[in-house]
Amino acid sequence: MMHIPTVPFGLRILVLCSAVLLFQPVWAADEKPQAGERLQKLLKRFPGADKNKDGILTRAEAIEYRNKIRGAQANGVKPTxxxxxxxxxxxxxxxxxxxxxxxxxxxxxxxxxxxxxxxxxxxxxxxxxxxxxxxxxxxxxxxxxxxxxxxxxxxxxxxxxxxxxxxxxxxxxxxxxxxxxxxxxxxxxxxxxxxxxxxxxxxxxxxxxxxxxxxxxxxxxxxxxxxxxxxxxxxxxxxxxxxxxxxxxxxxxxxxxxxxxxxxxxxxxxxxxxxxxxxxxxxxxxxxxxxxxxxxxxxxxxxxxxxxxxxxxxxxxxxxxxxxxxxxxxxxxxxxxxxxxxxxxxxxxxxxxxxx
CATH class of the missing domain: 3.40.50.1820 (Alpha/Beta hydrolase fold, catalytic domain)
Structure with a gap:
């Protein structure tokens, strides 16, 4: 009755986000975000990353979500x-x-x-x-x-x-x-x-x-x-x-x-x-x-x-x-x-x- 570890969550999100950031083009601040294949794969697995809920995951949103998960892992979400x-x-x-x-x-x-x-x-x-x-x-x-x-x-x-x-x-x-x-x-x-x-x-x-x-x-x-x-x-x-x-x-x-x-x-x-x-x-x-x-x-x-x-x-x-x-x-x-x-x-x- 020991604890059964689930699929490693941190590695998955960090690897996926890193892949997105490495292979997606860097957008100018005024350029319309593109729905790249890698970003959309990430969106399907982590819909919470779509901050504005418009159905399109941008590079900026991917970075923010990656950092959010990193922070949760490093510090732990503090209870209310x-x-x-x-x-x-x-x-x-x-x-x-x-x-x-x-x-x-x-x-x-x-x-x-x-x-x-x-x-x-x-x-x-x-x-x-x-x-x-x-x-x-x-x-x-x-x-x-x-x-x-x-x-x-x-x-x-x-x-x-x-x-x-x-x-x-x-x-x-x-x-x-x-x-x-x-x-x-x-x-x-x-x-x-x-x-x-x-x-x-x-x-x-x-x-x-x-x-x-x-x-x-x-x-x-x-x-x-x-x-x-x-x-x-x-x-x-x-x-x-x-x-x-x-x-x-x-x-x-x-x-x-x-x-x-x-x-x-x-x-x-x-x-x-x-x-x-x-x-x-x-x-x-x-x-x-x-x-x-x-x-x-x-x-x-x-x-x-x-x-x-x-x-x-x-x-x-x-x-x-x-x-x-x-x-x-x-x-x-x-x-x-x-x-x-x-x-x-x-x-x-x-x-x-x-x-x-």
């Missing part, structure tokens, strides 16, 4: 609000990035990976900039780490759901549209995102806490290397090898031996089921965009414990069950010639557009 508490635990904090808009904006919540024992809420700069340029605000959360004792699964998932409720409670103050919310993340963050999306609404209308009265339901999910289940028995059947022996799986449930993991008590099995997103999947659940990069096929006989924990079979199992329920989903495997960051943005925009 940082380390805002959304719960009682020390790790119940989030950063909020406000998109510029006169109208309430959609919200995308980033949930980091790290095997439920590590990771940071620092957002991929290019993904962040893509969302902000599209008028979508972004939140990035921390959550409690499992410790094998009193913090087990699904406590991190419940933290994620609490963050959704907290952010909805700030809708008016932070100019958020509470009807247009999506979650995405890699590995453990993907599992939490799916759990929030598939789980029944955790809102408690009678609670004294106004945050708990808010809905946990979301409109779209995005994942990188996501695990549909954290049940070691099901992982063994679905992936094979020793993927089910990942150290975080044992720590997640406070088990120490393979025998204990594969022969759970009824109480432990109940925790396996509650912690796994796919257990909660129903036909009312939101669409899912998923990306997988790990090696396909059967695992080798000498596989390491935990090897295969991001296997595409997790996604294929989701596709099968979501198709049966007629829920929209997109499965992407090793997107060599695709831009999954932009595709995920467009997928979210499509789902947001359906909300009335």
């Amino acid at each position: 609000l940082g380390d805002v508490k959304y719960g009682d635990h020390a790790r119940n904090v989030l950063d909020f990035y406000q998109a510029k808009s006169d109208q309430p904006t959609p919200l995308v919540i980033y949930i980091h990976g790290g095997g439920f024992v590590g990771g940071s809420k620092r957002v991929n700069p290019r993904q962040l900039q893509l969302f902000l340029d599209a008028g979508i605000s972004v939140a990035a959360i921390h959550y409690r780490f499992i410790n094998g004792k009193d913090i087990l699964l699904p406590e991190p998932q419940r933290d994620g759901a609490r963050a959704v409720q907290f952010l909805r409670s700030k809708a008016k103050e932070w100019n958020i549209d509470p009807k247009r919310v999506a979650c995405y993340g890699g590995s453990a963050g993907a599992g939490i995102s799916m759990w929030i999306g598939f789980h029944d609404d955790l809102a408690d209308p009678k609670s004294d806490d106004p945050v708990e009265r808010e809905s946990t339901r979301i409109q779209a999910i995005g994942t990188f290397g996501g695990q549909s289940t954290y049940d070691p028995i099901k992982i063994k059947a679905l992936i094979g090898g020793r993927a089910w022996e990942h150290p975080s799986i044992f720590k997640a449930y406070g088990v120490e031996t393979a025998e204990e993991a594969l022969h759970p008590t009824p109480e432990k099995q109940k925790r396996y089921d509650e912690s796994s997103a796919i257990t909660h999947l129903t036909k009312e659940d939101p669409p899912l965009y998923m990306v997988y990069n790990e090696a396909d096929g059967p695992l080798p006989e000498n596989a390491r414990p935990g090897q295969g924990i991001h296997h595409p079979n997790f996604g294929r199992d989701l596709v099968k069950k979501m198709n049966e329920l007629q829920i929209e989903n997109v499965f992407v495997y090793k997107p060599k010639d695709r831009d999954p960051n932009r595709e995920m943005l467009e997928f979210f925009q499509k789902q947001f557009a359906k909300v009335k």
